[in-house]
Amino acid sequence: MDPIHRSSEVPASLAGPGAAGRRDGVGGGEGRGGGGRAALRARLAGTRRQGEPLVVLTIFGTRPEATKMAPVILELARRPGVRVQVAVTAQHRQLLDQVLDLFAIRPDFDLDIMQPRQSLTDITTRALRGLEDVLGQTRPHLVLVHGDTTTTLAGALAAFYQQVAIGHVEAGLRTYDKYQPFPEEINRRLTDALCDLHFAPTPTARDNLLREGIDPAGIFVTGNTAIDALLAVVKPDYRFRRDELARFPAPGRRLVLCEAHRRENWGKPLEAVARALRRLVERNPDVELVYSVHPNPVVAETVRRHLEGLERVALLDPPEYADWANLMARATLLLTDSGGLQEEAPALGIPVLLLRDKTERPEAVAAGTVLQVGPHEEPIVREAERLLHDPEAYRQVAQARNPFGDGQAARRTADAIEYAFGLREEPPEPWDPGA
Structure with a gap:
């Protein structure tokens, strides 16, 4: 070539x-x-x-x-x-x-x-x-x-x-x-x-x-270097390139973000993640979910089958990096199987639920900025609701020191x-x- x-x-x-x-x-x-x-x-x-x-x-x-x-x-x-x-x-x-x-x-x-x-x-x-x-x-x-x-x-x-x-x-x-x-x-x-x-x-x-x-x-x-990039683009007066993102979160609601797509989660694990997200939204009327849906058809088909059309759920094509980083700065909670987001979200004081059974970034788990729940329905719902409803538990995770940069x-x-x-x-x- x-x-x-x-x-x-x-x-x-x-x-x-x-x-x-x-x-x-x-x-x-x-x-x-x-x-x-x-x-x-x-x-x-x-x-x-x-x-x-x-x-x-x-x-x-x-x-x-x-x-x-x-x-x-x-x-x-x-x-x-x-x-x-x-x-x-x-x-x-x-x-x-x-x-x-x-x-x-x-x-x-x-x-x-x-x-x-x-x-x-x-x-x-x-x-x-x-x-x-x-x-x-x-x-x-x-x-x-x-x-x-x-x-x-x-x-x-x-x-x-x-x-x-x-x-x-x-x-x-x-x-x-x-x-x-x-x-x-x-x-x-x-x-x-x-x-x-x-x-x-x-x-x-x-x-x-x-x-x-x-x-x-x-x-x-x-x-x-993820922290370098993040600090360069997150701004208090940021104007979103995609206008639809500026409306999140709606008044009186808390924003939960999700980005999950890793190959080892394809199939039953991703199905469990999608079911957990549906339950989380249905049981918590002040929560709205934004899912950045990876373009891979295996991921997109699974996510849309479980979550498309659900009230207070937005399934979006992946936003540009600056838009996503500034949307993350507005979020209450992040659920992800991404590697980099385990580093970035804690820099913004956003607790992370990690949808993987193993991580190459154990520093985040040890520091308390990331809670490892795996791609398992019950632990996801349980830990997400604990953080959403227990202010002290949330504070401990959100204020933990970021070990990455x-x-x-x-x-x-x-x-x-x-x-x-x-x-x-x-x-x-x-x-x-x-x-």
Whole structure:
């Protein structure tokens, strides 16, 4: 597959001098570790000619990746010694484009791989083939991937095949159950095994990497860039792009938001979630429910069968990120199986009911910002009504300290990249949730 090249559309802020010539890879048969950070810095700095800009190719394909990578891209673009380029697979086309427009990021390369009812194999093979061509054209010093998607793994694997250094934003999250979440857990583990630089959002994520034998020289605790993005778009005077959203919540009502779509919840688990939501609305006349319905037909058909036409229920196509973030700021409660929303909602003081049996973000559960109920009808209804009717229980969850970041994760990530490649002398101070 030939990538769609869009370099003429790259904003001036993302442009930089070109990088000429083929570069040596960073693989070279070297073992990991072997001298700590000095050895790592020498190896990475050796891939860049004196005076040549550091070329960083960011790769992503879905809305969550784009949301969390946008602050890093914009931060790197401000660094005079760095040239950042953007390649998207468009694994999720429409949802991805919403975030690109919001942050004014125009990709250099757009593979546009999305097809109806695409399988994981479809996504992987099309992304891997297209990214091989992109890497051949860009010759980056560092490929930067994010999180846990199929694009993440394909991007890391494509870079590994070209012996290009790889950095993983949001590294080290684990459940240690390879099927929960599916396929994200294995995507994360395989990606981390391939990477040279690991940007762990929390000390817990760092400790996971260390237990797995990842070279500590390449691990940096940064906080999560989701908080950076959230704080950039949530505003008291925000005007919704979709007018229908401005009416929520109606006077005298409390807004409950839901976003649930993960593959491991398809079928009976999602049926149970939908039944619980119906009961919650019917039993609590002051509650109105807004469900952001994922476009996947498996999800949409289940949700609409149980909830469509019900009074005080709105089933919406996924709102743009800024609209959703500001709608979340108005909510009383969030029910989700999403990973990122476990980080974002607590930053706004919104309690989260997690519709999963296992989470790669145990910090939120330990901190009390997330209550893990799983995709099970009775626990969902019970815990939701407890929070809705017990002000003290609600206060304890809403006011718990968010362990995921302070809005400076993108800066720490960019500082760490510059440090690893010899463009600055000191590493960033690590994010410390307890400080």
